[in-house]
Amino acid sequence: MNFNPGPKVFEDGYAPPVPIGLPTLAKMAFDGIDLAPVWNDLVHGLTDTPEDAAALLDLSTIAMLQERREDRIALQSLALALRRTYRQAPVSSTTAPLRVLAFMAPGDFMANLPIEFLLANSSAQLDMMYVVPGMPLPSSIPDHDVALVAVAESDENQPVLREISEIVSSWPVPVVNRPDRIARLTRNGTWDLLKSAPGVVMPINVRVDRADLIRIAAGEAAVEEWLRGPGFPIIVRPTNSHAGGGLSKVDGHTAISSYLEKRPENDFYIAPFIDYRSADGLFRKYRVALIEGRPYACHMAISSHWMIHYLNAGMSGSPAKRSEEAHFMASFDRDFSVRHATAFSAIAELADLEYLPFDCGETQDGRLLIFESGTNMIVHSMDPPDLFPYKQAQMEKVFTAFQAMLRNHSMICRPSKMTAAKVKKTRMYPQMDREVRGALRIHGGG
Numbered sequence: 140m141n142f143n144p145g146p147k148v149f150e151d152g153y154a155p156p157v158p159i160g161l162p163t164l165a166k167m168a169f170d171g172i173d174l175a176p177v178w179n180d181l182v183h184g185l186t187d188t189p190e191d192a193a194a195l196l197d198l199s200t201i202a203m204l205q206e207r208r209e210d211r212i213a214l215q216s217l218a219l220a221l222r223r224t225y226r227q228a229p230v231s232s233t234t235a236p237l238r239v240l241a242f243m244a245p246g247d248f249m250a251n252l253p254i255e256f257l258l259a260n261s262s263a264q265l266d267m268m269y270v271v272p273g274m275p276l277p278s279s280i281p282d283h284d285v286a287l288v289a290v291a292e293s294d295e296n297q298p299v300l301r302e303i304s305e306i307v308s309s310w311p312v313p314v315v316n317r318p319d320r321i322a323r324l325t326r327n328g329t330w331d332l333l334k335s336a337p338g339v340v341m342p343i344n345v346r347v348d349r350a351d352l353i354r355i356a357a358g359e360a361a362v363e364e365w366l367r368g369p370g371f372p373i374i375v376r377p378t379n380s381h382a383g384g385g386l387s388k389v390d391g392h393t394a395i396s397s398y399l400e401k402r403p404e405n406d407f408y409i410a411p412f413i414d415y416r417s418a419d420g421l422f423r424k425y426r427v428a429l430i431e432g433r434p435y436a437c438h439m440a441i442s443s444h445w446m447i448h449y450l451n452a453g454m455s456g457s458p459a460k461r462s463e464e465a466h467f468m469a470s471f472d473r474d475f476s477v478r479h480a481t482a483f484s485a486i487a488e489l490a491d492l493e494y495l496p497f498d499c500g501e502t503q504d505g506r507l508l509i510f511e512s513g514t515n516m517i518v519h520s521m522d523p524p525d526l527f528p529y530k531q532a533q534m535e536k537v538f539t540a541f542q543a544m545l546r547n548h549s550m551i552c553r554p555s556k557m558t559a560a561k562v563k564k565t566r567m568y569p570q571m572d573r574e575v576r577g578a579l580r581i582h583g584g585g
Contacts, residue, residue, distance in 0.1 A: 153281045155224040155266055156193035161200055162227075162259040162519075168204045169521045177201065182580075192222035203247050215245055219269050223277045227255055227265040236264045237546050240283040242306075242318075243269045244290040244299040252289040252316075252494070252514040257541045272298045276306070285549035287315040287494075291515035292324040293379050313548045315493045321514060324490075326378075326408045329512050332489050338482030340502050341509040342410045343367060346378060349405045356395035362409070369411035377404040386446060388412055415445070415500040415508050422447055424510065425467070425475070428496040428518060430540045431547070432487035434479075436471040437496065437518045437537060438530075439464040455526055465529035482507040493544055 159177070167174060178201050181194045188194075195218035202210035229236040239258065244250045258265045266281045270290070286307065290299050300318040307314045323332060326344040333341045345365045352375070354360040363370045375398060376386040385402055389395050416422055424447040426437040440452035441460045454460050467475065476483065486495070490512070497512035520534035 150279050150282060153279050155226040155281060156191075156222055157226045157228055158193040158197045158200070160197075160227055161253065161255045164197065164200050164204060166521050174201050174204070190221055192218045193225065195221065196225060208247070211247065219245060219271060223271070224266055224268045224281065226281070227258065227267070229262045229264050230260050231262060234262075236262050237285070237542070237549060238264045238281070238283040239266065239545055240281065240286045241265060241267045241289040242286065242303050243267045244296050245269055245271060246295065248517070249291065249293070249515045250296060251291055252287075253517050253519070254287065254289050256517065256519045257538055261538065261542055263542060263545070270299050270303055270306070272302060283312060285313050285315060285545050286310060287545065288318045288321060289514070290318065290321065291513055292321050295379070297322060313551045315545065315548050316514060317492075320490065320492050324513055326511065329509070333486060333509060336482065336485035336489060338479060338507055339485060339509060340413070340506045342369075342413055344408050344410045347407055347409055349399065349407070352395055352399060352407060356392050356399065358392055365409060366411050372412040373409050374412050375407055375409045377402065378406040378408055388445065412445075413502065413508060415502055417501075423500060425499050426496060426516065426518070427499060428494065428537060429483065429487050429490070429492075430494055430537070431544050432484070433540070434476045434483045435537045435540060436468045436475070436533060439467045461527065468529055468533045478505070479507045493548065494541065
């Protein structure tokens with residue numbers, strides 16, 4: 140592919156539109172605040188200013204939070220046809236703010252590293268530039284000190300990552316999280332990367348199609364052949380699924396048939412099931428972020444079920460679980476990170492990414508068990524401080540380290556300033572088609 144990114148015109152003073160933004164809207168949704176009034180205000184505003192790209196992007200974000208996929212796609216597409224770069228302005232700064240440009244991909248929550256949360260309430264100026272396959276870069280790009288590839292690995296994002304690889308090969312400022320390294324983080328790619336890492340256990344992940352699973356269910360193929368030894372029980376999930384979507388533990392051929400009756404997808408991952416229960420019979424899952432190779436605790440979830448997600452683990456309703464999570468965070472640097480120092484060091488070296496979060500547990504013999512990794516894992520501080528008083532300080536520690544990492548890389552080299560005569564912009568106001576008009580309906584609540 141010969142991709143020509145076009146002229147890179149870095150402009151001092153170019154101010155992209157500023158939406159309400161994901162951190163604010165997500166926090167409102169997380170707290171149970173009705174977003175209908177915000178939605179309706181934005182829709183009414185578009186009556187007078189139909190080219191308000193920031194309002195359209197906010198409407199797309201609300202639709203995403205409300206799991207209205209078709210509306211989200213329609214509204215985001217219209218916003219990106221108008222503007223491709225959006226700004227999250229610094230909250231306050233006594234010095235010149237660090238200017239960060241994030242390469243983003245169109246999509247939902249899982250399409251990108253949620254950098255907005257990591258830089259919310261900071262002194263950094265964040266500009267988010269969406270890269271759409273087949274479209275050139277914007278003619279004007281805000282001047283910045285460091286760039287970060289926020290696009291996460293997925294089947295849909297592989298073309299975007301390839302395009303960004305060509306773009307950043309000659310980018311004039313330091314680039315954090317190189318796209319070719321992100322592209323390796325498929326489930327089977329992560330296994331291949333970490334399978335020999337000392338102190339690490341990651342079960343083999345094999346990509347199969349529906350026909351393969353039907354053959355296994357019928358006894359025409361042995362699951363042991365796919366998994367290089369381990370047999371039932373196995374776990375199966377659709378490719379590109381996250382947060383447990385479609386994830387199931389199956390104990391035999393009949394269970395695979397039952398699973399397929401409920402799943403319409405054609406492509407799946409299978410992996411051996413590993414029983415990682417602790418001595419007390421409970422399962423524990425940890426989210427850890429490697430920032431410049433150093434591990435940071437992000438959360439810990441405890442459950443009686445093997446498939447743990449923080450929101451379904453009952454952390455809010457259990458003082459005992461919250462107390463254990465608080466201890467995990469307070470003792471992390473002298474306990475968990477020390478026990479698994481060799482594993483963390485190996486993961487950092489093999490992944491070779493400046494920022495990499497992953498979910499993990501501990502095997503019954505004490506090794507680090509990797510469930511999955513991906514730059515799109517959400518790291519936030521939205522939990523209510525009255526229930527989680529220990530979290531704010533820990534998350535500030537993570538955010539501070541992330542921001543310091545960006546600042547460190549911004550100073551690796553200081554290229555000569557790239558300026559150019561201001562490019563005349565061709566403003567394109569696409570007609571609102573029927574699909575978009577349907578997405579912009581007024582909501583009464585919810």
